[in-house]
Amino acid sequence: xxxxxxxxxxxxxxxxxxxxxxxxxxxxxxxxxxxxxxxxxxxxxxxxxxxxxxxxxxxxxxxxxxxxxxxxxxxxxxxxxxxxxxxxxxxxxxxxxxxx
Amino acid sequence: xxxxxxxxxxxxxxxxxxxxxxxxxxxxxxxxxxxxxxxxxxxxxxxxxxxxxxxxxxxxxxxxxxxxxxxxxxxxxxxxxxxxxxxxxxxxxxxxxxxxxxxxxxxxxxxxxxxxxxxxxxxxxxxxxxxxxxxxxxxxxxxxxxxxxxxxxxxxxxxxxxxxxxxxxxxx
Amino acid sequence: xxxxxxxxxxxxxxxxxxxxxxxxxxxxxxxxxxxxxxxxxxxxxxxxxxxxxxxxxxxxxxxxxxxxxxxxxxxxxxxxxxxxxxxxxxxxxxxxxxxxxxxxxxxxxxxxxxxxxxxxxxxxxxxxxxxxxxxxxxxxxxxxxxxxxxxxxxxxxxxxxxxxxxxxxxxxxxxxxxxxxxxxxxxxxxxxxxxxxxxxxxxxxxxxxxxxxxxxxxxxxxxxxxxxxxxxxxxxxxxxxxxxxxxxxxxxxxxxxxxxxxxxxxxxxxxxxxxxxxxxxxxxxxxxxxxxxxxxxxxxxxxxxxxxxxxxxxxxxxxxxxxxxxxxxxxxxxxxxxxxxxxxxxxxxxxxxxxxxxxxxxxxxxxxxxxxxxxxxxxxxxxxxxxxxxxxxxxxxxxxxxxxxxxxxxxxxxxxxxxxxxxxxxxxxxxxxxxxxxxxxxxxxxxxxxxxxxxxxxxxxxxxxxxxxxxxxxxxxxxxxxxxxxxxxxxxxxxxxxxxxxxxxxxxxxxxxxxxxxxxxxxxxxxxxxxxxxxxxxxxxxxxxxxxxxxxxxxxxxxxxxxxxxxxxxxxxxxxxxxxxxxxxxxxxxxxxxxxxxxxxxxxxxxxxxxxxxxxxxxxxxxxxxxxxxxxxxxxxxxxxxxxxxxxxxxxxxxxxxxxxxxxxxxxxxxxxxxxxxxxxxxx
Numbered sequence: 001x002x003x004x005x006x007x008x009x010x011x012x013x014x015x016x017x018x019x020x021x022x023x024x025x026x027x028x029x030x031x032x033x034x035x036x037x038x039x040x041x042x043x044x045x046x047x048x049x050x051x052x053x054x055x056x057x058x059x060x061x062x063x064x065x066x067x068x069x070x071x072x073x074x075x076x077x078x079x080x081x082x083x084x085x086x087x088x089x090x091x092x093x094x095x096x097x098x099x100x
Numbered sequence: 101x102x103x104x105x106x107x108x109x110x111x112x113x114x115x116x117x118x119x120x121x122x123x124x125x126x127x128x129x130x131x132x133x134x135x136x137x138x139x140x141x142x143x144x145x146x147x148x149x150x151x152x153x154x155x156x157x158x159x160x161x162x163x164x165x166x167x168x169x170x171x172x173x174x175x176x177x178x179x180x181x182x183x184x185x186x187x188x189x190x191x192x193x194x195x196x197x198x199x200x201x202x203x204x205x206x207x208x209x210x211x212x213x214x215x216x217x218x219x220x221x222x223x224x225x226x227x228x229x230x231x232x233x234x235x236x237x238x239x240x241x242x243x244x245x246x247x248x249x250x251x252x253x254x255x256x257x258x259x260x261x262x263x264x265x266x267x268x269x270x271x272x
Numbered sequence: 273x274x275x276x277x278x279x280x281x282x283x284x285x286x287x288x289x290x291x292x293x294x295x296x297x298x299x300x301x302x303x304x305x306x307x308x309x310x311x312x313x314x315x316x317x318x319x320x321x322x323x324x325x326x327x328x329x330x331x332x333x334x335x336x337x338x339x340x341x342x343x344x345x346x347x348x349x350x351x352x353x354x355x356x357x358x359x360x361x362x363x364x365x366x367x368x369x370x371x372x373x374x375x376x377x378x379x380x381x382x383x384x385x386x387x388x389x390x391x392x393x394x395x396x397x398x399x400x401x402x403x404x405x406x407x408x409x410x411x412x413x414x415x416x417x418x419x420x421x422x423x424x425x426x427x428x429x430x431x432x433x434x435x436x437x438x439x440x441x442x443x444x445x446x447x448x449x450x451x452x453x454x455x456x457x458x459x460x461x462x463x464x465x466x467x468x469x470x471x472x473x474x475x476x477x478x479x480x481x482x483x484x485x486x487x488x489x490x491x492x493x494x495x496x497x498x499x500x501x502x503x504x505x506x507x508x509x510x511x512x513x514x515x516x517x518x519x520x521x522x523x524x525x526x527x528x529x530x531x532x533x534x535x536x537x538x539x540x541x542x543x544x545x546x547x548x549x550x551x552x553x554x555x556x557x558x559x560x561x562x563x564x565x566x567x568x569x570x571x572x573x574x575x576x577x578x579x580x581x582x583x584x585x586x587x588x589x590x591x592x593x594x595x596x597x598x599x600x601x602x603x604x605x606x607x608x609x610x611x612x613x614x615x616x617x618x619x620x621x622x623x624x625x626x627x628x629x630x631x632x633x634x635x636x637x638x639x640x641x642x643x644x645x646x647x648x649x650x651x652x653x654x655x656x657x658x659x660x661x662x663x664x665x666x667x668x669x670x671x672x673x674x675x676x677x678x679x680x681x682x683x684x685x686x687x688x689x690x691x692x693x694x695x696x697x698x699x700x701x702x703x704x705x706x707x708x709x710x711x712x713x714x715x716x717x718x719x720x721x722x723x724x725x726x727x728x729x730x731x732x733x734x735x736x737x738x739x740x741x742x743x744x745x746x747x748x749x750x751x752x753x754x755x756x757x758x759x760x761x762x763x764x765x766x767x768x769x770x771x772x773x774x775x776x777x778x779x780x781x782x783x784x785x786x787x788x789x790x791x792x793x794x795x796x797x798x799x800x801x802x803x804x805x806x807x808x809x810x811x812x813x814x815x816x817x818x819x820x821x822x823x824x825x826x827x828x829x830x831x832x833x834x835x836x837x838x839x840x841x842x843x844x845x846x847x848x849x850x851x852x853x854x855x856x857x858x859x860x861x862x863x864x865x866x867x868x869x870x871x872x873x874x875x876x877x878x879x880x881x882x883x884x885x886x887x888x889x890x891x892x893x894x895x896x897x898x899x900x901x902x903x904x905x906x907x908x909x910x911x912x913x914x915x916x917x918x919x920x921x922x923x924x925x926x927x928x929x930x931x932x933x934x935x936x937x938x939x940x941x942x943x944x945x946x947x948x949x950x951x952x953x954x955x956x
Contacts, residue, residue, distance in 0.1 A: 001219030002108045005211045007149075010112045012210065014138075016203040017119040023195035023938055029128055029174055033135050036166065037119055040142055043158075047151050050228075051220055056236045059151050059228055063237065066161050067248045071255030073166050077173045078262035084177050092934050093187055099932030188931070191939060198942050205949040213953075 007048040014041035028080050028090040032073065039069050107148065115141040128174045132167055139163040150223020153233045277324045278336040281355040284325075284365055284411045287317040292404035299397035308380035311400035315376050315407050319369035326362045333359060333817040335485075337417050344420070351482055354417035360619070360818040363811070364414035364551055367623055371543045371630050372407050374789040378634050379403065379535040381785035385641055386533055390440055399439060403539070406432035410544050414551060418483040419472050422552075426468065426516065429545045434458040436540060437532040450531045457525035464515015464522055468552075471508035474501060488558040495562040506559050506566035509552060510573065517549030518600045519577040519607055524881055526600055530592040534637030537592060542599050542633050543626035550603070550622055553610045557819050561613070568741075571611030575737075575747040578604030580878075582754035586761070587863065587874035590692050591636050594762050598718065599629055601751060605733055608744055614736035614823045616812035620804045621733055623811070624725035627800050628717035631793035635711040638786055639766060642704050642779035643691035649778040691775070694762065698855075699771040703779045706787050708767045710794040715763050717797040719756035719839045722832075725800030731832045732804070736823060738831055749838060756842025764850035772855075 014037060021034025043062045050058025084090055118138035125131045139162045146155035210216065226232055237245055291314025299307040329336075340353040379399065387393045409432055413425025438454030445452075472482065478494055478501050479487045495502050513519065518526040529541050540546070553560060553570065560567050578601045585597035602625050609618035690696060701708040717726035730752065737745035771777035781787070804811035806827030816822050849862050864871045873879070 001102065001222075002104050003219050004216040006105075006108060006112070007145075007220070008210045008216060009207065010115065010145075012203060012206050013116055014119055014142075015206075016199055017116070017123055019202065019942060020195065020199045021123050023199070023935055023942065024123070024192055026935075027128060029170065029177070030122070030131050033122060033131060033170065036135065036162070037122065037138065040139065040162070043154075044142055044145065047146055047149050047154060048220070050151065051149050051223055052218075054221075054227075056228070056232060057240075059154050059233055060236055060241050062151070062154050063157065063233070064241075064244060064248055066157060067252065070161055070166055071252050073169060074255045074259045075262070077169060078259040081173065081176065082262050090177055095934065096932030099930060187933060188936070191935060195935075195939055195942070198939070198946055201946050202942065202949065205946065205953050209949065209953050 004048060004052055008045060011041045011045040011048070014038075014044070026091050026093055028083075028092050029077075031092065032076055032080075036069065036073070039065060104148070108145070111141050111145050111148075114138075115145075129171065132170050132174060135170075136163050136167050139167070149220070149228075151228040153228055153230045276332070277328045278357050279338055280321050280324060281336075281338040281357050281415060282340060283321045284318045284369065284415060285355075285408050287314045287321065288404040288408040288411065290314060292401045292408070295397055295401045295404065299400065300394065304384060304396050305380075307397040307400050308376070308383070311404050312373060312376035312380065314404055315369055315373045318407065318411065319366070319373050322362060322365040322369050325357050326366060329357065329359060329362055333814075335818065348480060349476065349482070351418055351420045353421060354483075355415045356417035356484070357415070358818045359814050359816075360551075360554060361415050363619060363623070363815065364547075365411065367547075367626050368407065368410050368414065368544045371626050371793075372403075372539060374792055375535050375539045375543075375630060375634065376400070376403060378538075378637075378786055378789040379533075381783055382535055382637055382641065383533065385644070389644055390443065395439070399436075399533070402432055402435045402439070403535075406436065406540060406545075410548070413548055418481075419475060419487075420482050422555075423468060423472065426512075426548060427465065429540070429548065430458060430461045430465070430516075433461070433529070433540050433545055436536040437529045439532055439536070444531055453525075453528040453531040457529050460522050460525040461515045464512040467508040467511025467515070471505045471512065474505045474508065478502075478505070484555065491558045491562050499562065502559055503563045503566050506556070506563045507569065509556060509559075510566065510570055513549035513552060513570070513607065514573065515549075516552075517546050517603045517607060519549070519573050519604060520580060523577065523581070523600050524884060527593055527596045527877070530590070530596050534592070534633060534640060537596070538630045538633035538637070541596065542629040546599065546603055547606070547622050547626065550606045550610055550618055553607070554615050554619060554819065557610075557613075557615055560611075561820075567611050567613065569611075571608050571741060571744055574604045574607030574609070574611050575744045575751075576604070577601065578608060578751040579747050579754070580604075582751045582758065584874055584877050585758040586754060587861070587871055589694055589875075590690075591639065591694050591697070591762065591766065592633070592692055594694075594758060595629070595632055595636060598632075598755065598759065601755060602629065602718070604751070605730065605748060608748065609733045609736060612736055612740045612744065612823070614733065614740070615819050616804070616809070616815050616822055616824075617729070617732040617736050619815060620811050621729035623803065624717070624729040624797070624800045627793055628714045628724075628726055628797035631710060631714040631790060631797050632718065634786075634790055634793065635707050635714060638707045638782050638790065639697070639700060639704065639711075639779075640691050641782055641786070642700065642707070643697065643775055646703075646777065646779035647691060647775035650774045653778075694765045696773045697766045697771070697776050698769045699767070700776065700779060701767040703771070703777070704781045706781060707790070710787075710790045711767065712763060713794045714797055715759045718759050719843060720752060720835060721839060721843075722836055723801065724798050725796070727832075727836070728801035728804065728806070731835050732806075732827070734835050735828050735831050738828075740823065749835065752835060753838050753842045756839040757846050760843040760846025761850050764846060765855070768851050769855065 018034045018036075018038035018041060021037065022031050025031055025034065043065055046058045046062050046065075050056060050062075080090060083095065087094055115138050118134045118141065121134035122131045122138065125134060139158060143155045143158040143163070146152075146158060291311050294310050295307050299310070335356065335358040337357065338355040340355065342350070342352045344351045383396055383399050387396050387399075406429060409425050409428025411425070413422055413429060416422035416425060434454045434457060437457055438451050441451045441454070442448075444450035475487060476482055478498070479490050481487055491502070511522075515522040526541055526546070530537055532541075560570070581597045581600035581604060585594050585601065588594045588597065602621070606618045606621050606625070609615075609621060713724065717724040720726045720730040734745060734748055734752070737748055771779075802810075809824075812822065812824065855862075861871070867874070876882075
């Protein structure tokens, strides 16, 4: 039988990889995809514990996460398209007008 | 090593490798495809974990809808090659170091202190089926469900508004 | 019949205060006669109250008090507004309000001319406001029942002195001379006030109270355990006395204070404020009796001052400066007297001196007015001789002269014509006869000629000195000779002979409003000796009710005769030098040849002011400059600026965090998350 710690370990790994993706990549779309990876990792943890505690609410929460993630991706990508139209590039380093 | 563990290792490796591939690929389309592989691996893991509904929802929504959306946008924006040259060269190494630290800490906390070396029980039949999830959802989580639908509507409207071009706005 | 009107006591202060408030509010609009009248009425009312209090005391000479309320109650310190009515206080009240009323009336006429001469008629009312304020403050000083209330009055008269000396603040040498004199008076007095404050602190610390009776009751008991502290208290008080009563070494402000209008010199710097020091010592007589060492110091300070000031007066050219140094010298007599324990003699001389010195000052004011009028007449005559010119030219000239009156006056004051310079006077006996006679009476009283008041008071002091401290006696006797000499010199130079300038020859007598107070004061100066005639000693008996350790005055005919002889010799020598062959303008002072370098020293006041400037004022200014630019600007301001600069540079550095790059912000998030997790992981 697979111990819980393995699943959690996997979740942590995916999460960290997602974090690194956000911090390291300059392409805004790749950053978004890393964000999805992080969501995914969290979902995995939820489902694992849903099984362990025999609480279906874990899976319900994953359901909601997915729905919200979908909404968020839609809006985020729309934003990115709008920025691309203005700046001509999707390099996040170019979006630095808040520089003090 | 039981068959379950072998399956897990196989799937886990797949997921992690796909993630690493996402991290390092220069081509955005390749990155998207790597992410799809990751999602599918995780979906199969969901199946093992007794969440068939979630597993299929993952494939349908995530891999099917969201990734397609990503691919559309990539195609739209040209998936350009970005010029080299960092503004702050020390940022990458520092991010890696902090990431490692984070990984280490959480691993330590969750795995070695959480007391989670217990094997998972096998899912019973009917656990996590659409039937079960549906019952739970509509019995106890009806309000969030409805709110989520409104949220989706908002997202829909927002996406449309944000992507309208200036010319059209000017005329009306 | 017993009159019991002690409850009226606060009105000696309230009437002048009322007068000044009325003048402040409506004085200027209602005109000169009103302002002067109200002010004089206020002081007159104060005098009436003093008389009533005196009559009440006559029937019941014990101390009475009127309590108005609490002032400070803080722990062991309890000070109230309490008016004390006893024989000593009432004596002072009578002098202050009596002489004060006469001077107020005199000022109505004098200031009418003075404000026109200086070109600012609107300032008339201000003068009377200040004068009333002064009377109020002086009354607080003398009627106080505790040291702190007395100190309020002490400070108040110092303030009024400053305000009145600098009345014409934009005039004087370099346009700032009067203001400088006022500042000097205030600052020098401050040094004395410092002494008084230390004394008050010590009194409170030692006796636990500031109320006169409570303190004096404990003196014997405290002096048995801790007599050095009483010596300290009395010596610090002496410092205050040298300041306020112009003794050595803090007398230097009084000659400069002559920059103020003449009524001010008469009232404040001759009759009342300067006597506050003598009053202080007299009031604190139990403390002084318990510290014989301090008493000796007081007496010698007084005697030394008497002689020192008299020497300077011999060589002065300004009519008011002679009187100023004379005041310092006579105050020295009073201080010496109370220092020897002869309080009645000292107070007697205080009263008579206020009569004849006020008289002399006011008469000098009359002389000065006459001289100014003479000078104006001379100028007009010169203009007439030069040709009238068109009416427009005349008007323009007149207007310019009025507006520029002050400047022209000052230029004349310094170079061309100084109406106060005795060498410009002469022969005024014919031109201003009434002034001459009253001046003569005042001069003879000052010299101590029988039967005028000064004779009795001065001889009582000399008698006491001979009996108690012979050394002081001889010093005072020499001073008496000099006193007669310099006042004789002054009378000869001013009134006898022929006028030395055209201005003097055109001077004229002044109107009654000026002369009447002079005559009254002359009568007082002539007959004032009656208050303490030898044998009868009315004042002494009167004061005995208040002062415990009073040295009884003894009149020795031999001594009196000897003193009279000395004074007479002084007058004779003065007559011989100055009166017999009256001097013309260009002739130098005969004393200059006679005394040679000594005369120069006397003329320059023994260079005391220059000495003070060298050793005190300049180093102090240097220190102030150092502290101002070095410490204040250099250190304190620098610290403030440095703090501001530090904040700015900190902000500048922190600003670099705002890169605008999303990834940096995300990195910051991650960093925070790592820290928190580390805390969670490793602290439990």
